[in-house]
Amino acid sequence: MAKKHHSALLGLLGIACAVLLWWVFTHSAQGNTMVTAFAPENVPGALNDLFSRGVMLSDIGVSLWRLLAGLLIAIVIGIPLGLVIGFSRTASGFSAPLVQFFRMVSPLSWAPIAVALFGVGSSPVIFLVAMAAVWPVALNTISGVHALDQQHVQVAQTLGATRSEILKTVVMPSIQPYVLSGIRLALGIAWVIIVPAEMLGVSSGLGYEILNARDRLAYDEMLAVIVVIGLLGMVLDALAQKLLK
Secondary structure (H helix, E strand, C coil), X not given: CHHHHHHHHHHHHHHHHHHHHHHHHHHHCCCCHHHHCCCCCHHHHHHHHHHHCCHHHHHHHHHHHHHHHHHHHHHHHHHHHHHHHXXXXXXXXXXXXXXXXXXXXXXXXXXXXXXXXHCCCHHHHHHHHHHHHHHHHHHHHHHHHHCCCHHHHHHHHHCCCCHHHHHHHHHHHHHHHHHXXXXXXXXXXXXXXXXXXXXXXXXXXXXXXXXXXXHCCCHHHHHHHHHHHHHHHHHHHHHHHHHCC
16 A cells, blocks of 8 residues: 555656646746747646537547547457467468558558548548557457467367357457457557547547647647547556456
């Protein structure tokens, strides 16, 4: 318990130091209104304005829905893909250069293609999130399969278990830690990707709100949205750490 309190105090001290440096930087540029617009004391007022107008809650809800939709697609594709590649040497050899190629391409590189295929709106955003999240899920699933104790599989086969029964009772429980770790990693990557993805012609979401604030020269609101994105990301990761154990 004492260690937890000590870590919490250190974390609060780190935040306080960061805010102090932020304040010093923005107030050291006398006469530069561009820099002073990003001062930390402007954030509470901008947040209050965004929430009072009902904008922030709506954008948070839309962004979270797109995030979860893209992540779900990545899980539905990534786990079976990882199982096939992990168990089959032929599939592994066949797909190795393709997986290496696609996972090394930035998901945002697909943005023009996503817009051309799906038009503007939530669909291209969800597509980009899924493209970013699918590889951590698939690769961690492959790692789990490779780490699987083959003796467990052989015992199940000896007892007459079918392939589906082996998958359900032996494989999935064994690789579960790897899969959950991949999902948590995918969640973090997807949250990073969704903000620039929401700058592609959509009219809602946290990424759109940053672009909208920039166009209106409302730099205090833009900074407030960035703070909300960071805080939400921390909350999502904390929830994933608790739920995906």
